[in-house]
Amino acid sequence: MNNSWQTTMRPLAAAVLCGAALLGALSAQAANPPIHFTNGIEYMSGGIGSDEAQFMETVSPRWAATLEFAVKDRADKQGADFAANVRVQVRDISSGNALLSATSEGPFMLARLEPGRYEVEATLNGQTLKQELTVRAGMPSKATFVWPSSALHS
Numbered sequence: 001m002n003n004s005w006q007t008t009m010r011p012l013a014a015a016v017l018c019g020a021a022l023l024g025a026l027s028a029q030a031a032n033p034p035i036h037f038t039n040g041i042e043y044m045s046g047g048i049g050s051d052e053a054q055f056m057e058t059v060s061p062r063w064a065a066t067l068e069f070a071v072k073d074r075a076d077k078q079g080a081d082f083a084a085n086v087r088v089q090v091r092d093i094s095s096g097n098a099l100l101s102a103t104s105e106g107p108f109m110l111a112r113l114e115p116g117r118y119e120v121e122a123t124l125n126g127q128t129l130k131q132e133l134t135v136r137a138g139m140p141s142k143a144t145f146v147w148p149s150s151a152l153h154s
Contacts, residue, residue, distance in 0.1 A: 038100050041090075041113065047106035048084060056108040063110035064135045065090075066142040069122060070107065072149055080146055082107030087123040092116060093132070120145075127151045 032055060033046030044063075047053040060066040067088065070080035088109055090100040093116070100111060115137045121130050122145040131143045 033105065036102065038102055039098075041100045041111060043100060043102065043109060043111040045102070045104040045106055045109040047082065047108035052106065053082075053108070056106070056110065060108070060110055060142075061140045063140060064113045064115075065111045065118075065133060066140060067104070067109040067111070067120060067122065068107060068142065068144045069104060069109075069124065070144070070146045071124070071151055072146055083124055083145075083147065083151075085124070086145070089121045090133075091119045091121075093119055124151050 033044050033052060035042055035044045037043075044056075047056040069083040069086045071083045072080050084104060084106045086104040086109075088100065088102055088104055089098055090111065090113070091098050099113070099118075102109070113133075113135045115135050118133045118135065119130060120133050120143055121128055123129075124145075124147050127147055127150075129145045129147065131145065133141055133143045135141050
């Protein structure tokens with residue numbers, strides 16, 4: 001009887017384990033935002049939800065540029081909240097050409113920019129912040145944009 005039970009239950013246990021592994025793989029895949037291309041520039045944006053935010057932070061060192069967006073908490077509190085739906089424009093400073101124009105789907109945008117100097121404009125609810133970003137070969141760069149809490153009410 002024990003032999004018959006093992007013969008019946010082993011395939012079932014294997015199916016359950018395979019199903020659990022597949023479910024885990026699918027849920028991990030769901031945390032990966034899609035990669036987009038604009039003017040030959042590869043970029044990815046997202047970071048809404050803790051899994052997706054963790055994924056974006058994990059892969060960001062493999063991308064030339066990381067842009068992070070936040071809104072400062074009220075004056076009486078410390079910290080900031082992530083921002084999404086930020087309109088982003090990246091221009092090559094040497095040529096003045098706009099290379100990337102997109103809306104971030106979350107608080108992070110990663111881009112594969114060539115080494116050089118760029119001006120990045122980030123607009124949230126009509127309030128635009130600008131920063132210069134220098135990308136060096138083989139070294140990830142980062143720019144963080146933090147709007148005042150009034151940007152949420154514009």
